[in-house]
Amino acid sequence: MSKICQVTNKKANNGYSVSHSHVRVRKIQNINLQSKKIWSNKHKSWIRLKISTKGIKSIHKIKF
Template structure:
């Protein structure tokens, strides 16, 4: 499964890991993704999504119904 957040569009970043001697080795910075269940009043069921920690806070502020409608409109 992808390591992308569907709400905030966060994805892995690439960079260098620097030692004290300034040796550079490649490193992958992963977003803080969690599985979370949200209750949808319209569908009367839980929706389980893989989302970043910032995305969880955004959904708690605006509501899951707002993002469900936004994703459906984007798909059309």
């Protein structure tokens, strides 16, 4: 499974790692994904999600 948050659709970001001599090396900044079980009132069961930590903080705003 890919590294994408199932709630916020966040994914990896491209960037550079810059040394003291200003040599730039490409790197990927991955998101902080966690595997969580969340209770769904709509389905009356537990749902297993791969969710970012930002998504965990705002999960109470989203109805499942």
